[in-house]
Amino acid sequence: MAFTTALLYPPIADFTQPHPAIPYLASFLRARGEKVLIKDINLEAHDAMLSTPFLETCYQMIESKFETLDNKPFLQFSEHALYKALLDALGADSSIISNVDSIKKVFKEPDSFYDYDHYFQNVEKLKQALQIISSAYHPMIIEPCEYTTPYFLTSHADILEQCQVNINPLIPYYQDQLLHWLEKENPDLIGFSVTYPTQILQMFAMAHLIRSHFPNIHLCAGGAFISQMTLNMQKNKHRTLFQYLDSIILYEGESALYHLIQQLKSRQQYQPIVNTILYDRKSDQVHYPSKNIVENLDHIPPPDYDGYPLNLYLSPKPVLPYAPTRGCYWNRCAFCHYGATQKGTARYREKKLEQMIADLDILAEKYNTNHFAFSVDVMAPKTVLAIAKELIKHNRKYLWSTDIKIDDLFTRQNCQIIKQGGCLSVAIGLESACQRILELMDKGISPHQAQDCIHNLSSAGISTQIMTFLNFPTETAREAMETIQFIRLNMSDISLFTMGDFVLHHGSKIFENPEKYGIDRIYFPKNDDFKLLTQYTEKRHTKSERDKEQIESAYADIAVQYAPQDFPFVGGVSNNHTLLYFERFGKDILKQLNSNTDDTISEPKTFKRHDIPVMRPEIKAMAANYCLSEIEDVIERNPLNLEQSLHNRQINCELNESTKTYPQKTMYLLIQSMNWLETPQHARFLLQMCNGKNTAEDIINMISPNAWDMLSTVLNSLYSYNVLDKKQ
Numbered sequence: 001m002a003f004t005t006a007l008l009y010p011p012i013a014d015f016t017q018p019h020p021a022i023p024y025l026a027s028f029l030r031a032r033g034e035k036v037l038i039k040d041i042n043l044e045a046h047d048a049m050l051s052t053p054f055l056e057t058c059y060q061m062i063e064s065k066f067e068t069l070d071n072k073p074f075l076q077f078s079e080h081a082l083y084k085a086l087l088d089a090l091g092a093d094s095s096i097i098s099n100v101d102s103i104k105k106v107f108k109e110p111d112s113f114y115d116y117d118h119y120f121q122n123v124e125k126l127k128q129a130l131q132i133i134s135s136a137y138h139p140m141i142i143e144p145c146e147y148t149t150p151y152f153l154t155s156h157a158d159i160l161e162q163c164q165v166n167i168n169p170l171i172p173y174y175q176d177q178l179l180h181w182l183e184k185e186n187p188d189l190i191g192f193s194v195t196y197p198t199q200i201l202q203m204f205a206m207a208h209l210i211r212s213h214f215p216n217i218h219l220c221a222g223g224a225f226i227s228q229m230t231l232n233m234q235k236n237k238h239r240t241l242f243q244y245l246d247s248i249i250l251y252e253g254e255s256a257l258y259h260l261i262q263q264l265k266s267r268q269q270y271q272p273i274v275n276t277i278l279y280d281r282k283s284d285q286v287h288y289p290s291k292n293i294v295e296n297l298d299h300i301p302p303p304d305y306d307g308y309p310l311n312l313y314l315s316p317k318p319v320l321p322y323a324p325t326r327g328c329y330w331n332r333c334a335f336c337h338y339g340a341t342q343k344g345t346a347r348y349r350e351k352k353l354e355q356m357i358a359d360l361d362i363l364a365e366k367y368n369t370n371h372f373a374f375s376v377d378v379m380a381p382k383t384v385l386a387i388a389k390e391l392i393k394h395n396r397k398y399l400w401s402t403d404i405k406i407d408d409l410f411t412r413q414n415c416q417i418i419k420q421g422g423c424l425s426v427a428i429g430l431e432s433a434c435q436r437i438l439e440l441m442d443k444g445i446s447p448h449q450a451q452d453c454i455h456n457l458s459s460a461g462i463s464t465q466i467m468t469f470l471n472f473p474t475e476t477a478r479e480a481m482e483t484i485q486f487i488r489l490n491m492s493d494i495s496l497f498t499m500g501d502f503v504l505h506h507g508s509k510i511f512e513n514p515e516k517y518g519i520d521r522i523y524f525p526k527n528d529d530f531k532l533l534t535q536y537t538e539k540r541h542t543k544s545e546r547d548k549e550q551i552e553s554a555y556a557d558i559a560v561q562y563a564p565q566d567f568p569f570v571g572g573v574s575n576n577h578t579l580l581y582f583e584r585f586g587k588d589i590l591k592q593l594n595s596n597t598d599d600t601i602s603e604p605k606t607f608k609r610h611d612i613p614v615m616r617p618e619i620k621a622m623a624a625n626y627c628l629s630e631i632e633d634v635i636e637r638n639p640l641n642l643e644q645s646l647h648n649r650q651i652n653c654e655l656n657e658s659t660k661t662y663p664q665k666t667m668y669l670l671i672q673s674m675n676w677l678e679t680p681q682h683a684r685f686l687l688q689m690c691n692g693k694n695t696a697e698d699i700i701n702m703i704s705p706n707a708w709d710m711l712s713t714v715l716n717s718l719y720s721y722n723v724l725d726k727k728q
């Protein structure tokens, strides 16, 4: 029997396009005669979760959990957030559950995908479907492409928590489908590709489950995130990881995985392998890599997506990731630690130009697409230009996007050539528009250069996606405002921007030399075995609370000019939906979509005496035993600190009487957008009379003619919340 390798891409990640890591490994191994199966578990698990049967199960769980909590004599501190989440979900539009297949279809069919109103409504519905799952599995929160959980990966105990079926909504998919698939395919080696932090817990949950069912399969993990995590950990903690895995590939994986397969095939005693930490279960020995290498891109074939169900991604056409370069040619930015490398960025390499074009030809023909996302750290400007020229020379009509750094080579004329060569969009790490901060970062650019470069790209018709962040150490309020002001002044040339917050990365120059950047202490929360949650304090506070408010408000003023930004949907940076909108509607589409939204202030809705109010059929009224205003108050008064929320250690809070809530009968109107409205008791009788037979005047007279003003106010507010409608 041929040795079989199964490569799995764990949740939670983008479900609108494939990630290229596993297809690259597969093509490398298949070219060497290996049998390789690939499976995008992230995509398939999302598809399984976003299905009517699973959502129905979640809804039943919500109803049953709510009933249990609602009948308790009092709510403990830890039960408050759950009660609120359940009540939110009870207001869900039940048509989302039965129509979830049609909702997914909206993103796959061009007519509905490019109809923004329709598209946007269905983005909201998809998010609500994920909220239903999150409420059923509280406290895990699943959002598109990410999830949060108090059982964050900090220790072995957290990992085990995550493997429980009642805590993790992905376990049913793993149990029902993944295990059957593995049983059928019977692989000898399973490789998990962990590129993002959001995948790590699910990778461990899968490894734990697979290990208990198939103890003889060799389990290996690699990818940028697990590579960085393993390198950052103390060596004596590595054994924690080997409770689940047999090997971990650091850095790039192609050669390492090939050598690992040869070693496993030979069935001989483990020998050190390049880029790989191997755990020998029999002798309880850990073997560290023989040496660390980076791949020569000329030996890497184009990614092989065979085995990925390309029609299942939520996209009207495939936008295939392709990596003509790896690493960063600059590799100097002080904050940066990016990719499968111990520090900074990986060494910069490029494929030969003719090979790039040949690869694109292969992918275009095989997968019937002309859309590509160049999946790179950052591409050298001369290479961007050379690719465009080569595509023009060979008359190829490929459309593509890439990541670049500001550079003087992006002249007006060169940008026109790049556009002509098919470049639709570039993502640019500007980071800051303050000269002092840019110098401290060692970004190697000036705001003036940035302005020219962005203008030249935009004038050529290329969409510019500008990434910035605030709160770089020592940044003052005035300096933060310079970045905001830059975006405001150059908005006509900026198709999309993001403005995040500085994050201190292990492996960055700042981490190595914090004093230079005004940082006096770097620390990790207690029990953070995997060193994932880097915390720091600065020597000086450079922004007051008032400064922060002003910055927030200035940011909101410019953010509002663009269509809402949410990865992986239209408006999110570097994703395929946004790219397809740029292609169809042009580089300014996100600003146009925003200006099309109807922001006219409508007249307040009011009832006249002879109107007949009726409750909208989709609104559900229900009575519950606890008052949510009180519950929210308790949550607000008792915020958990980081240590507590990391470990769900709410025990101390449980002991405190002020963190309990006692029953107080309350009436709710559950509105379909997963919202609820706490309603006064007397509104209950009022709503019962809004049955399509009585006029507003009849109703008020029947309840209390003396309380005319108060009752008509309640009636009008129910009308303005869209709870009531006028009978036509």
Ligand code: SF4
Pocket (backbone or CB within 6 Å): 328, 329, 330, 331, 332, 333, 336, 337, 338, 345, 377, 378, 405, 429
């Ligand atoms: S931020 Fe970008 S340009 Fe700077 S080192 Fe990192 S990848 Fe390179």
